[in-house]
Amino acid sequence: MDEELTIDVSTLTPRTIAVINALERAWGVGDVDALDDVLAPSFVRRGRRSRQSKDDLKSSVLDMRRAFPDLEMRVTRAVEGKSDLALYWTSSGTLHDEYLGLPPTGRQYSVSGATFSHFDGDKIVEENVIYDRRGKYSSLGVPLSSGNAAEDVDADSAVGTDVLRSMHRKMVTGVTVVAVESNGEPRGLAVNAFSSVSLEPPLILVCVQKSSSTYSHLIAARHFSVSVLAADQLNVAKVFATKQDRKFDQVAWHHGEHGAPLIDGAAVAMELELQDTLHASTHTIFIGRVRRVTTTDAAPLVYTNGAFFDGAQLVEASESSA
Ligand SMILES: Cc1cc2nc3c(=O)[nH]c(=O)nc-3n(C[C@H](O)[C@H](O)[C@H](O)COP(=O)(O)O)c2cc1C
Numbered sequence: 001m002d003e004e005l006t007i008d009v010s011t012l013t014p015r016t017i018a019v020i021n022a023l024e025r026a027w028g029v030g031d032v033d034a035l036d037d038v039l040a041p042s043f044v045r046r047g048r049r050s051r052q053s054k055d056d057l058k059s060s061v062l063d064m065r066r067a068f069p070d071l072e073m074r075v076t077r078a079v080e081g082k083s084d085l086a087l088y089w090t091s092s093g094t095l096h097d098e099y100l101g102l103p104p105t106g107r108q109y110s111v112s113g114a115t116f117s118h119f120d121g122d123k124i125v126e127e128n129v130i131y132d133r134r135g136k137y138s139s140l141g142v143p144l145s146s147g148n149a150a151e152d153v154d155a156d157s158a159v160g161t162d163v164l165r166s167m168h169r170k171m172v173t174g175v176t177v178v179a180v181e182s183n184g185e186p187r188g189l190a191v192n193a194f195s196s197v198s199l200e201p202p203l204i205l206v207c208v209q210k211s212s213s214t215y216s217h218l219i220a221a222r223h224f225s226v227s228v229l230a231a232d233q234l235n236v237a238k239v240f241a242t243k244q245d246r247k248f249d250q251v252a253w254h255h256g257e258h259g260a261p262l263i264d265g266a267a268v269a270m271e272l273e274l275q276d277t278l279h280a281s282t283h284t285i286f287i288g289r290v291r292r293v294t295t296t297d298a299a300p301l302v303y304t305n306g307a308f309f310d311g312a313q314l315v316e317a318s319e320s321s322a
Pocket residue numbers: 175188189190191192193194207208209211212213214215237240241242243244303
């Protein structure tokens with residue numbers, strides 16, 4: 001890290017120097033107990049969407065250090081008040097172990113931020129932290145959307161889950177199997193959150209819950225597949241909507257040219273190269289570049305209102321006379 005960014009502590013009060021030392025020991029070498037010297041037992045740390053106690057903070061520091069063993073943290077500027085302190089800092093590291101569902105990609109992040117602390121005596125009781133979260137995650141390969149809808153917890157909770165559920169039930173979709181080959185094993189799940197993104201370049205997206213057992217294989221993969229199920233493949237949809245092991249033993253399938261497993265007899269089979277991922281709280285949006293497509297005349301399986309329908313039996317809508 002740039003030497004000029006290191007703060008000159010000679011003009012600072014002992015209280016501020018103690019805080020800087022404790023932060024650098026905790027974040028820089030993992031000595032989280034150094035925080036006990038400067039944080040009150042009732043300490044609370046507030047982020048844009050988080051609230052942490054002292055113990056929460058200690059475990060997230062250790063989590064970060066496990067995932068980013070070369071993590072460096074430097075305080076670059078301090079502004080002191082009577083019972084307040086603003087610290088400006090930079091932090092960087094290389095992702096060597098799994099972190100928030102990300103595989104150890106060896107990617108680096110470097111981020112700047114500021115921490116605003118309020119003291120009671122010589123101990124910090126409250127801290128507010130801001131940093132370039134989007135910059136950090138995009139350098140790790142997880143670009144966040146602006147105003148990430150999943151983060152607006154208050155706004156979200158204003159709309160009840162029942163309303164959201166009935167809204168989703170009105171939607172009509174196809175049903176796909178999103179699949180990947182991982183360590184020689186085919187893995188996949190049923191997904192109806194599929195959409196076209198663009199024709200040029202040929203991009204599609206699927207949205208997958210992080211709790212899915214397929215998720216960690218998918219996020220680590222270079223190629224994956226999307227099979228759009230045919231109307232006579234309700235049994236396949238049901239197999240892939242479960243969490244059982246070895247789902248592919250129960251269906252006919254083959255390897256695509258890029259190695260990902262494809263369901264035999266699907267209405268459409270797509271082979272994709274993972275182009276981008278977008279974190280959205282409990283889910284991740286996977287954007288794939290279409291590398292190969294096979295389409296058939298088979299009608300699609302249709303899903304709406306919690307039930308499956310035969311896509312060959314759809315009746316064309318007519319304009320109302322009113
Ligand atoms: C019709 C249908 C659509 C589904 N769509 C999605 C989806 O878009 N994203 C998702 O993550 N899960 C979706 N699921 C749920 C998963 O298929 C289900 O949780 C599955 O058990 C996950 O398997 P896994 O944990 O083995 O990966 C859907 C299920 C059904 C029946």
